Amino acid sequence: MSSADFVALLPLIVLGATAIVVMMSIAFRRSHALASTLTLVGLAVAFWSLWPAAGEVPRQVTPLLVIDRFALYYFGLIIAATFAVVLMSYGYLERHDVRREEFYVLLLVAALGSAVLVSSDHFISFFLGLEILSVTLYALSAYLTERGIALEAGMKYLVLAAASAAFLLFGMALVYAETGTMSFPQLASDFAAGGAAHLWVLAGIAFMVTGFGFKLAVVPFHLWTPDVYQGAPAPVTAFVASVSKGAMFAILLRFFYQSGSRDLHATLLIFGIIAIASMIAGNLMALFQNNVKRILAYSSIAHLGYLLVAFEAGGLFGAAAGTFYLTAYMITTLGAFGVIAVLSASGRDAEDIEDYRGLFWRRPGLATVFTVMLFSLAGIPLTAGFLGKFYTVAAGTNSSIWVLIFVLVATSVIGLFYYLRVVVALFATEHIPSDAERPLPVVPAMGGVTLGVLALALIWLGVYPHVILHAIQSAMSGIF
């Protein structure tokens, strides 16, 4: 490996090194403040290292990893989102009587796994990245070991993720058995030569869809989502919903675009069915749900359905629209779960819709941030969520996928109902619980500032999307 390779890999190296440094520091001295500060510094350095790395792209580092603008854009998203999760975790963990420091090691490793995932163009690295991410997530979901529901979430996630990984691996094996290669670019030339028409290849891709579908939590692989979202600690849910899904969507784009298998009739049909089923099921199941974490879980199923519409639209426009949508969605979920995290007391997370009744009159700032997040999820103009949906629909009309567009629009209207249900509860003026009934914890300064920044970022993206759009456009050079 040349020095240029090292520079290109710098973000990955810094993430991995930070995990080790934090682990070592714990061995010498347990300090929550020290561990979290080291993590933040490491993430900041990793973010900075994107610029030197950008000088070396695009670069194939070993046959396993490719560092291009696409990977770097997603690195940025992953690192920034992890940074936000760390900020909101600090106050959350302070309230819990657990060993807090290892949390950050796990978080860093999970971020590393996600980063490997988005930069892989080979089955081996793809699978490695996925497993690094998954294994840490099992532990993170069950981190609050005194909570039964958290252990349950971790176990469910472990069993089902392992099963889906088996399908993914089997699919890869089938493709390899037929083509004899595991690298995406070589697959592309093989497919172009007519290899894609072979039954074993197609079956292999269908098996792989299960692996993708499970991590993205789309119908019919979605059933774990509400249980895990509810059981896992709020900051972990934020991470699962944003970083893990974001990285998975990135590798979805990269694999199907780069290998050329996106254009297969079968792929489009399968993902079309999944998208429609996810949009309908996700939105319907959230309707009368009273647990805010579960509402957000169902809403995430629907949103991944919308994202698949962008995937179905295809082309540069579709991929760019999907990436913009994902960026907006990551900010939004981080904000929404961030609100839950800062409101959660030590015993339980603030997940009951009743916890939010009249919140505006008790904590106006938090309620405003939450409202902005919900509006963005619902796709109300001037938020990034609206523009994301707008671009997705525009990309869809470009490719004339009318059925998907119709379902997207119709289910968005249904979705409005449950988002507004929460908003109505936030601004309710009657039956507001008193401080004695439902005490509100003091909002930690760091968490509060993070939420404010996220809300501003959302509106900034919604009003002035220029900068991000430009970055996304150049990032797409990686997969085209």
Next chain:
Amino acid sequence: MFHLLWLVPAIPFASAALLLIFGPRMSHRMAGFLGCASIGLSALISILITWRFIALPPPGGNYTQYLWTWMNVAGFHPDIALYLDTLSLIMVLVVTFVSFFIHVYSVEYMHGDEGFSRFFGYMNLFVASMVVLLLGNNLLLLYLGWEGVGLCSYLLIGFWYTEPKNSLAARKAFIVTRVGDTAMALGLFLLFDKLGTLTIQPMMHAAQLQWPHGSVYATAAGLLLLGGACGKSAQLPLQTWLPDAMAGPTPTSALIHAATMVTAGVYLIARTHVIFQLAPTAQLAVAVVGAVTLVAAGFAAVTQDDIKRILAYSTVSQIGYMFLGLGVGAWTAAIFHFMTHAFFKALLFLASGMVITSMHHEQNIFKMGGLRKKLPLTYWAFVIGGCSLAGLPLVTAGFYSKGLILWGALSSPVGSTWLWIFGVVGVFMTSLYIFRLIFITFHGECQKEPSHRPGWLMGVPVIVLSTLAIVGGFVELPSYLGNHPWFTNFLQSSLPATIEAHHPLMSELGAEGWAVLAFFLGLGGAWYLFLRHREVPEALAAKGLGRALHRWWYTDWGMDWLYDRLFVRPVGWFSRTNKTDAVDLIYTGTAALTRAGWASLRLTETGRVRWYATALVLGTVIFVLIVALL
């Protein structure tokens, strides 16, 4: 200097946000200071920009401040950009300047009100929206401002919302203007569709190139825009909301429902004058609407007994003059009248606010009287404002602006003697109703003692506006007074000059003579009927035809009654009887269907891992089968 332009709307907008968010925690002192200071700054910047514009005009006579592009999709890329030319400059200057004094006045007027900071928040938001309306370089921004001022108007009419009457008035204003807004939106869609751009100047240019004189599209667009203007500017047949809008606090009436917002329609037509020049039918419609409105509202004003309603009808009538001016191609005259009207009508409203506060919120002029000695400042403000409104020759601003419109109506190639006669009758009516108000309120016997004299916060704005109501007209002197059309020359770069043909029968001075005669006839009539022999009008209105006519005019020609019968009741009846119709089934059916969908889908969420794994496997099997069978 010009790059400060964006601050003119931004400062009031920021302070509105502060006032609406933190207002409840602010002291009244702080809220009042913030509310006034922001508008003051805006006004100061507008003055600086005006000064710079006059001293060193930008190349081409206009300046565009490009801020950013909102989105860029398939050729649709609305810019967030401000366009400054002499037309928008004059309007922005007058709006911010008059607003500032009305804000200062409000500090005393609203003193101790529960919603003090809310009031200033809405008022600041209004000024910000109005400036966006005036400065927007494309129709989207213009529409944003247009709806923004409509929203603020709604919020401020219903400001004291605990009184159901006020909420109803607010709702009426919102719904009636909505009728016009719909027409306007259709007009904008038509323009965008046919001309392919949203930016106003290129759009006007394209219209000139693509559409022949008298084109159907131009006529349709012009008439639709006129519909929007009629709603916002309270012209026939959509004028009915404005008198009811007087339910809002008096400074609101002065600012929104007299000086600024209601003239947005005038601005819209002036801004898109190219369309109207291409469509003679639409332009004639503007003139006819203006002429009929100004006379009809004059009759309604003469019969009212609520001091604010008289002024409201007067506003309707004066905007009628502006429409008349626009309709005969006397573009600059209409803008000139907008400016002088902003001065004297704001003055009259502020003065009426003084009367109302010192009379324990009494608004019926017949329960007042003899206030001349008790409230001298208010009295003189009314005399100056009234003279300027009615057009006392030579010394008042209203005389010059109205004279210019009347001469345009007579002499312009698209004008006619009929339009001019309507205008002169309007002068008579104006003079009659405003001096009726003054004589009944301030002369005669004192019926009720005023509680206090207004303080200096209310006094100073009134004095400033009184001065402007006099000297504001000297910027444009007609040909028979030395011919110094400074105002017209200034506007030349954005509005075409009136093409003055000479009238075969009358000179400008001769025509002016008739208007002066009408003024003095009105004054004399008011003096005779409402000061000398008050029993005469009472006797006239007491029985027979006189009573019927009085009743008819008092209800503004029975328009509310008519609309109530024609629209409100049938719609209400239809919706009541049709509560559970087939159309509803679609909605309740959809709701029931989604509910059923939720109920059945939730059954899949069992919490059991074995079922989750089964679903996962089933899904995989189905997808593999699809692939295998295809």
